[in-house]
Structures are given as C-alpha cells and as structure tokens.
Amino acid sequence: MAVEPIRIVLAADDDYAFPLAASVRSVLDNSQEERPLEVVVLSCGISAESKRRLSASWDTGVNGLVRFLDIDVNSLSAWPTSSPFLSHPSSATYARLLMPQLLPSDWDKVIYLDADTITLSPFDDLWELDLHGLPLGAVIDPFNPLIGSSRGVQCWEEAGLDPGAPYFNAGMLLINLDVWRRDQVAAKALAYVEEHADCIGLLDQEALNAVVNGKFLAVDESWNMMDVRYGAPHPAASGISVPAVSEAALRHPRVRHFTGKRKPWKNGYRIPDSADLFFTYADRTMWAGRRTGQELSERPAQ
Template identity: 35%
Template sequence: MDPVVVLAADEAFAMPLAVTVRSALENLAEGRKLQIYVLDGGIQESTKQRVERSWPAGRFVLNWLSVDEQLFAKLPVWGHVSQVAYYRLLLPKLLPEHLSRVIFLDCDLLVCGDLSELWQCDQRGFLCLAVQDCAAPYIDAMLAIENAENCCPHLGSTMPIENYQELGLNPLMPYFNSGVMVVDVDGWRRESLSQQLLDCLEENRSYIRWWDQYALNVVLADRWGMLDPRWNQGANVYNFSRWDRSYYDRETYLQVLEHPFIIHFTTKFKPWKITCIHPRRKQFFKVLDRTEWSGWRPPKFDSAHSMLEFLKTQQRRLRYASRRFLSSWSR
C-alpha cells in the first residue's frame, strides 16, 4: 500500500505546503505514489491549482478536505501559529472512515528520505510514532538529562508541560514533536482520543505551551513510540555546538545533524522569512524553484518592523557563528 500522508494548511502556508510535498515526492521510492489529504484551512481555489501544478504528475492522488474553523474557535493561538495547528487533533473526525493509519506532516519541512520507509515502520501497538523534540526532549530536562548543566542552556524549554506534577506525569518521560507523526487513526477512534485532547486543552488552558503538542504529550503519555530522530531534525539541533552539549550520544548527534531524513524548520524563523538563519535554508529554495513559486524570494524590508527583525537576525547569526568557532577551538 502506498503511504497515506496528511497535512494541514491555510492560504499563508500554501507555498510551504507545495515545497514540503514536492520534496517528499522527489525522494519517494520509484513506483510509489503518495495518497495525500490536505486539511484545508481556507486556501483559495486558484492557489490550490498552483499547489497541485507544483508536484510531478502521476506520483500522487490529492484530496482536499474542508475544515470547519468553528471547531477550534475557542482554542488559544499566538505568534506565528494559527488554528490550523490544532487540526491534527481531530484526524479521526476529519479523515474518511476507511483510513486506519496515516503519516501526518507539518508544512514547514523538507523531506530528504523515502516516506515509504517511514510508512513501513512497525507501529508496535502505539497510538502514535514520533520523534523526541530536540528543543524540549523531556518532561523535565533538568532531572532527566545527565549532562543537564551543559545541555539545558541550549534547549527551547526544560519543562514544556509546566504542570506535569499536578497531572501525575513522570518527569523522566520523553516529550515529542508533533510535526512528523505516524498515527494509528483506528486507535484514536476507539479511544475517543480527539475529545480527550480537546478536554485537556480546555482544562489546562493557562498552562498550554506549543499549542497542540501540549495536549498530545499529556494525553499520549506512555502511549507513543519513538522514531529514529533523523525523521524529524528540529532547528534546535544547531544550538548544540558539540555532541557533549546535547542530550544525544556522539553517533546520534552526527547522524541527526548531517544526515536527516526530514528537516523541520521549527520556530518562527521560517526559511521564507528574511529573519531565517537556518543552515539548510538554501535547500528550501532549491526545492521551491521546482514548484509554481519558482524564483520567489522574501522581500527584505517592507516596513520598519521588518528592518528591526533583520537586524536581530544578523545579531543571532553572529552569535551562532561565534559559538561554532569557539567550540572548534575547544575540541
């Protein structure tokens, strides 16, 4: 069976959607197709046609699924994230009944590996397979990581679920990123998981961090399985200047850093923004130039705010280069 892939996007993420899927199709095994379902958050019809023309004909079957935004109207959003981030929580309700298992992908990815290999991963009885979040690898990293003193200053969060004690969660449990998941949709249906996830968000509203991930890591605690970390290389891996300043062992660190199966442009600094300093940003535009958005590049300064953001970017770029330089001398 060909891989079944689900993504969620609105008009603002139509271009990155085109790039993500284009990269997946270009690295898919010969003779395979992708069965693609896009949870549509209001993409214009002309943009949908542009997206579809961005992908090689004959390698995919595309289904657009409209989503009622009112289902998510009360859920909190801020920063660069919209309600679309929550669509994945209702996969059993939004997808056709005959789909029992899917790969869910965010739309800020570059797929470098063959998704048919991810599709063939053994579910092992878990409701979800995912990758430990390299920006927040544990429920309480200060307790879970042996070299916490060296590693924790480089994390996005040492405690992504602040009220974990009240919820009875083990602080040593890994915490996963929801941008790449292999989902047992039938299992979610049996467990009425979507309602559990929505209830979790409602009951813990004041503690929500990273939107859908909060609920997924609370409700799926002990019920998700780990994927090879190369299937979701988060941007935070580049904050670790050396393997011994990360929570990885040396071999895993080098594999994730140098040979990712999927590059995930986590954080608000997306490659299509002038503020992005991600080391693999150029790869994004190489794929972009094979889509209907070929030649597009972000405008540098369209406002005083964008100028300020650009200056902040240069400051971050200098800090990043300094860390790398100093670490090379200390080896």
C-alpha cells in the first residue's frame, strides 16, 4: 500500500523568491527519504526567471515533488495589504485562503508554511496529529497569546469574540481541508477582512483567528519557533508576561520563523546565529553567496 505523501504549501510573490528558495530547500533537506513529499508553491506573480532559478535550487532527486500553482494576483487585489505590523505587506498573504478551492479535492489535509521559515525536522510527527475535527493546528503566539492581546484581533469586541480565547501565529498551519471546505473557513475569513478593513492589523492571520475564535489544536511551539525567542525585537513584548518555552524546544526547534520587520536577508538584522542558519540553506540554492542588503542586480551570476 502506497504511503500517503506529506503535502506542504507555501505562497510568495517575486520579491520573496530569495527567502522562498531557502525555505523550500530546508524542507527538502530535512525530509524523510522513505516518506513522499509534495510541495506546492502558490505563485503570486513570481517571474519566469525566478521560477527557473527556484526549480534549479530544489532539483535534488529526493523523494519529493515541487510544483508551482499560479495565482491571478488581480483576484487578491480587493483586500487590504497595508499594515503597520508587517514587514512585507503583500496580497500574496491572502493566497493561503484560496487553498480549499485550488488544491485537489481529494486532499484532506495540508501543512502551510510562510516563506520566511526554515524547517529543521521532518514533518511526520506533525502530519500524524489528530485534529479531532478542528479546522487547524497551530502554535499559540507567545507574544500575543489571546484574541484580546494588543496585537490579537483588533476588532474582537465589535465582532463578538472571546478576548480570552487563544490566538495563533499563522506562519505554520496544519490545515484540515475537509473542515475548511465544509465550514467555508476561508470564505468567512475573507468576508471578515472586507467587513473590518478599517481596523484589521495582521490581515488574514487576524481574520483566521477571528473565524476560528480559539477553536484550534495548539501544537508544540517547536513547530513555529519565532525569532523573538532568540532576541529579535518585538513591539508587543514590552510590559507583558511571555509564557516560558521549554529548553528542548528552544534548542531543537522544528521550524524557525523569522517574524518581524528585520530578516536575515535584510540590513539591520542583529542575530548572527539565526542569520547563519538561514544562509546555510540559502547557499544551497541558486542564490548562493548573496548576503544582507544586496539588490537583485547584485546577486552572483548563476
């Protein structure tokens, strides 16, 4: 009997091709050879040249398949992209909300990853988790752990939400596609964005939290270890009590997530160990040798 592949989806525009290359490279490098892997990249305007370089970056012969699924960026333009909380506001963030209609109907589950993540472990343990009929599994945001937190759901009172319900970071999601389709989770999230465009902060992440309203499976923080745990600044961190994280999760994260406005591939990043981690995988792509602050024209010729 054939083993079910682990299915992973990421989304990016052309500006994010470089971190996307490293992110998918890390997924492939840390997968189990005996477990098939299917990776879908939702392309929100990634150029033909970038696709060529990305495909070459991921051509390794491992037991995995990576393919692009083109998104009509005009279909995403109706929703707001401006946010004081985001470093790279882009309509590509809404692409994940199109997954229920874009992905094959026989896919009942998928792992979604932001393109600013580095994977350090196989996903087998996460993939096998029982979601118990819930729409998704995710890591509670340690700096905004509640819907009523300062950077939680901004319009929680107006929307009639429970301010004490847990709030997740959407950089890694284990998604129950059957439930998303049945309950129209994505459609409700997009409707929430439209209705609350004047007050929404973290766009589709906030909208998903509003729709789910705390009803999700909280998974171990190692599956979405945010950069703030390693010293990156976080505007919401001042004056709040941050839940402790286990030493094991901190030392052995499964997924590292470079949240915030400062990224390893941008000027001003001040966490050398994290930068080294990112460039370990970036240097295994067609962007090898590129470093912080270099523009597209400065990339080494490949």
